[in-house]
Amino acid sequence: MMSMRMGAAPSRPRVHVTGGSGFIGRAVAARLAGEGYEVSASDLHGSEEVAALDLRERAGVIAHIADLAPDIVVHAGAISGTMLAIDDPALMFDVNVAGTLNLVEAMRRAGVPRLVFLSSNAVYAPAPSRAPVSESAALGPSDAYGASKLAAEAVLRCYGESHAISTLALRVSSVFGPGRVTPYLISQTLDALGRRAPLTVTDERSNMRQFIHIDDAVEAVCRAVETEHPGFTPINITGGTYLSEEAIVRILAAGMPDADITVIADRGCDDDGRVGPLDITRAQALLGYVPSIDIAAALADLARAAGAGTSAPDPHAQDTR
Numbered sequence: 001m002m003s004m005r006m007g008a009a010p011s012r013p014r015v016h017v018t019g020g021s022g023f024i025g026r027a028v029a030a031r032l033a034g035e036g037y038e039v040s041a042s043d044l045h046g047s048e049e050v051a052a053l054d055l056r057e058r059a060g061v062i063a064h065i066a067d068l069a070p071d072i073v074v075h076a077g078a079i080s081g082t083m084l085a086i087d088d089p090a091l092m093f094d095v096n097v098a099g100t101l102n103l104v105e106a107m108r109r110a111g112v113p114r115l116v117f118l119s120s121n122a123v124y125a126p127a128p129s130r131a132p133v134s135e136s137a138a139l140g141p142s143d144a145y146g147a148s149k150l151a152a153e154a155v156l157r158c159y160g161e162s163h164a165i166s167t168l169a170l171r172v173s174s175v176f177g178p179g180r181v182t183p184y185l186i187s188q189t190l191d192a193l194g195r196r197a198p199l200t201v202t203d204e205r206s207n208m209r210q211f212i213h214i215d216d217a218v219e220a221v222c223r224a225v226e227t228e229h230p231g232f233t234p235i236n237i238t239g240g241t242y243l244s245e246e247a248i249v250r251i252l253a254a255g256m257p258d259a260d261i262t263v264i265a266d267r268g269c270d271d272d273g274r275v276g277p278l279d280i281t282r283a284q285a286l287l288g289y290v291p292s293i294d295i296a297a298a299l300a301d302l303a304r305a306a307g308a309g310t311s312a313p314d315p316h317a318q319d320t321r
């Protein structure tokens with residue numbers, strides 16, 4: 001089990017991170033440990049530093065949290081996207097809803113008062129316009145992933161109102177950057193470019209994507225760990241630019257002028273295009289969070305690291321800061 005004690009001051013809280021072997025949980029645990037927190041981590045896939053723990057096993061989760069007695073939990077363990085359980089919605093709900101219930105019930109029994117939950121912009125209803133989406137926008141996910149996040153939020157709202165466990169639920173947009181292993185537009189594009197395979201992308205009329213770099217996502221989570229706020233509070237978290245799928249692919253392919261790219265108006269999937277850019281006013285007010293990573297530059301860096309491209313100016317970016 002990872003338990004990093006890096007000269008922690010006595011007043012620094014003990015933080016437990018679920019999903020500690022995953023893209024976000026691992027980065028959050030490392031950052032908090034580097035800042036002097038006493039950090040423990042768990043995951044379905046354990047390691048020398050991460051305790052093996054299945055969130056679906058209520059008795060095990062209760063025993064684990066009772067044993068650690070952390071001051072705060074960062075809940076990043078989940079089936080982290082529709083694509084990971086496309087034919088198994090029950091798995092999605094078992095892990096993301098029942099797993100969250102088991103965790104917060106374990107916290108209630110152990111007297112752990114605070115949770116930072118990795119929710120998602122997938123909780124919002126498809127929007128007819130691209131107007132900015134605040135936390136009070138209509139909810140209504142269209143897939144099992146979004147439904148599981150919304151159901152988990154409902155559980156946490158109940159524990160916030162009736163059982164004194166306060167939750168900051170970060171409704172995060174798609175996270176990109178080094179270390180992400182789950183498949184998504186960026187890795188699939190780089191993979192196709194590497195294979196010299198043809199690419200079909202949608203244009204800006206039909207599909208805008210809101211990414212956030214892993215460093216900004218970690219910054220937001222760490223600011224939430226620092227922030228005490230009673231009850232259940234959803235907070236939108238996204239990066240600074242709102243890009244079309246076409247613009248993203250063209251940045252990734254900028255170093256490959258012979259790349260075979262076909263642009264179409266629609267390919268029948270909704271991706272992030274169904275929800276307008278997240279309004280992060282609340283994140284700025286409550287957490288002091290503002291995105292700092294230039295998404296186009298970071299995409300170009302990823303392409304260079306993959307040997308697929310070089311930096312290019314982005315003509316389609318809209319500043320959403």
Ligand SMILES: NC(=O)c1ccc[n+]([C@@H]2O[C@H](COP(=O)([O-])OP(=O)(O)OC[C@H]3O[C@@H](n4cnc5c(N)ncnc54)[C@H](O)[C@@H]3O)[C@@H](O)[C@H]2O)c1
Nearest residue numbers: 019021022023024043044054055077078080118172174175
């Ligand atoms: N990556 C994104 O774009 C993104 C965007 C918004 C929200 N989120 C949310 O952030 C959180 C972390 O996402 P990520 O990108 O690090 O995903 P990830 O898939 O890299 O990490 C999730 C971790 O959860 C673990 N896990 C799965 N089932 C488990 C179980 N039954 N018990 C315990 N652990 C289990 C996995 O082993 C994995 O290590 C998730 O809740 C995800 O829904 C991610």
